[in-house]
Structures are given as C-alpha cells and as structure tokens.
Amino acid sequence: MTLKYQEVAKDLVNKIFSKVYIDKLPSEGALLEEYQVSRNTIRNALGILYNQGLIRRIQGSGYFVNKPLHNEGFIMNMANKVGLNHVGNPLIVHSKILKFEIIPASEELSRYFNCPMGDLVYYIQRLRYTDEGLISLENAYYLKSVIPYLSEEICKESIFQFIFQHYNISIQHADEYISIHTITQEEADLTGATVGKPTIQIEEINYLKNEQPFNYSVSYYFPEDMSVYFHLTNQLH
Amino acid sequence: MTLKYQEVAKDLVNKIFSKVYIDKLPSEGALLEEYQVSRNTIRNALGILYNQGLIRRIQGSGYFVNKPLHNEGFIMNMANKVGLNHVGNPLIVHSKILKFEIIPASEELSRYFNCPMGDLVYYIQRLRYTDEGLISLENAYYLKSVIPYLSEEICKESIFQFIFQHYNISIQHADEYISIHTITQEEADLTGATVGKPTIQIEEINYLKNEQPFNYSVSYYFPEDMSVYFHLTNQLH
DNA sequence: ATACATTTGTGCGTATGTATG
C-alpha cells in the first residue's frame, strides 16, 4: 500500500530532519510541480506535518519548519508514534524482560480490547533502558488473535517494529491517559527506585485501521527531568 | 467568519452531545444532502471530529460515536480547547485572583511570545475551583500588544471567553508540555496543599491564526484522581 | 496609500479504489 500523500509526507519529514529544509518550505505550487501530484495531495501531506507540529503555516506567506521552544530535559513527543524519541531524534532503547506470559483477558482487558472475556492475550512486563539509564517500567498486553506470535527474544527489541514488519499492520490511532503514579514496594524492588517516588504514568490503547484495539499498556517513566510534549490544533473556532 | 465545514462540525458535535446521534452517524452521502454542501466539506467536518477522538470511522461501514473507555476519576480532555471539561462535559470553574500585574517580558517570556524583551505582559496568578473544590494553581501570561485590556473582574471568570468575544480572535493551535511538579512551601501556603505533594504540571503556549503566541501558562493540578486524556491519529504509516 | 503578484484557505465536482455487509 503506497499512498501518494503519505509518500510525500514521509519525504518532507526526511527533508526536515536532514536539514534540507532549514526554515521555509517550498510553496504548494512548487511542491506539486516537484512531486507531480495534485494540490489536494500536497495539502494532505502538509496537513499531516502540521498536525504533528512539525511545520507552521501562514496564509499568504508559506510553510515554515517549527523549532521546539523547550530543549532541556528529556522531552517525549507523542505526535509521532514511531517509537520513543526525544523531540524528533529517535532513541535507541533496549529492554529487560521481567514477565512474558499468555493469560486470559480479564473483564477490564476485555473492555479495552473489545473482545470476549477469556480471550488470550500476551502479557509482557519490561524495564526499558537507553544509554542514559532506566527510562520506564512497562506493562503491555497484546491481543493474541491479532498478534498470533511473540517471543521473549522479540520483546528485547521493539515489539511494534516486529509487528509492523511481520504482520504488515500499522497503528491507526491511539487513546492516551496521563496521570501520576507513585511507586509501590513491589515496583521499587523491580526497578531500584524508592518507594513513593512520583512517576509519569502513561496508559495507552492502540487501534488498527478497522478500529480493533490490539495493544494496551501502562508505563511508568522515571527520569526526573522528563516531560511529555504534544501539539494541539484547534479546528473548531 | 462562518466557514461551512466548521459550522457543520459544530452542529455534528452538538448532535452527539445532545444524543441525537447515539451510536452511528448518517453516511457522508446523507449528510451532504442534509447540509447541502460538497463531499469535501462534509469530510473536512467529520475529520475534525475524528481528530478530536469524538467519532471513529470505518471504511465501508460508517461513522460511529466514540465512547470513552475510562469513566472514573477526573479526566481532562485536551482535544477540545474550549475550556476545562470532563470528557465532553464542560465544567463550571471560578477563580480566586492571587496576582494581577503588568510586567516587562523576561528573556524566557520573550522567547515564548516571540517578542522583544521588555514588551508588556499581563501576569495573572489564580486558584481555580469547581464545586468539587480546588482544581489548579495557574500562572498565566498574556501579551499586552495582542490583548490590550484585562481586569481582575474578568479574570474571575473565563479569560479566554472574554478574549474571544471582545477581540474576536481564536486559538489556532497550542504546544503542551506535561510533567510532574512537587509543591513548594510558597505554593503550599497559597493552596493549603502539603509541601512535596506531586502534581500534574501543564505548560501551554497558545497561538493565534497568524502564528503569534498570545498566551503562556504553567498550571499545577491538584486532584488525586486526575488524568489527562488525548487522542492521537497516526497519519504516517 | 495603492496596486499587484504570490501563497495559503475554502469549496465544488468528478472519477476510481477499497473495505464492509
């Protein structure tokens, strides 16, 4: 499946990250000439980048590369669901597997997955590290009917990347809930963190294109200087 | 300014909130017939609702009203920038003004506002309450060149509502940073909270249509059961 | 201050592809 506006969008993103476009992008007219597509297609592609907060656009003037205001600390950009990243720069993450089980869906999980109770799900608990150290404790659940096979070996690297490549599926959208979680004794034992330490909790449900949820996870993020960034467009004036 | 797709979008939102549409929306064809607009306009309008997580859409099947999975605790929906709300239901908020000053922009503020240092800004510190009690401590800054007049009286109610009505401007988009803030002695004195209590910190910069930032704020949210919800669409596959 | 060209924003119509039921 190779959609024109997504191809164009990806190419534009690459050109921004690789500093081909430093400040201003070419006009829509120039871009539709370059890519040999219609204006709608160009605008679809640019709309994606705009919604992700990568570019600004000013009527009568043009499209401009967005520079993030904050640059200190560990900033996780939620706009781009292509793995952990620090404002545009992807992070290399490896994991220590704490649990790898196949369990029947509880009432709660069956609600999240929109499936009958008892349906099988993978339950994977991981500690996630970068070069800097421990990032998060993750409790992830995957619906086995959608993801028939997983292994501990796979879970040491990126589960999502494996899924996308082997099952040729992709995330359509996600629901995110952010709150504060204070570390319990059990979690402290697992992570070495102190009991009662406040952490950022991110609960996440990921959906396929057909609206089927396939992944639910709760993660606790430990870095003190961490913040979660996202960009909002107000389309209802 | 009365744009067709925004009018349609607003009308659809109302019909969802007022339970005219409980589960399924009419098809695109039926809607363009009803509103007497083109298919692009209908899809623009529906796209807004989709991006905000209000509806799901399934190719070949139709548009469906989204039911939030979590219903417990105080959930703040960030998608819709029309004041504080609890998953769709607006909250009545009133404020106690702690500070109301006009100050010159510091280096930091001048970066946020993209203005020269020393430009005048309103600085307003408020405690925000609902019937349930204290919600947040807010430190808000408004660029005086964009918002020439504010008063303490106005700040007791919704500042945004006043601005939108009197200056006929609206938020185009916003940058949000979420992190954890532990309450200091000074803040504890102001709020009655205990020193060291972890709170959700939301930093926010709001932009006008011409990309001019007009508001920067840092707020600390106190409810224990609070979580921040937002919906992500993955447009890059 | 005015006029004009450029550039993005909105809106309509049409054709074809793809998923669902």
Place this chain on the structure above:
DNA sequence: GCATACATACGCACAAATGTA
C-alpha cells in the same frame, strides 16, 4: 456478486492574507 460507504486523487475557481514594488 452486488450495493453501500469511506478513501484517495485530480482539477478548477475564488477568497483572504501576505509581501513587494
């Protein structure tokens, strides 16, 4: 196999904001 419904793509026209001469 078929009808329905959403997804993508093209092309065109005009409005509105911006930048420049």
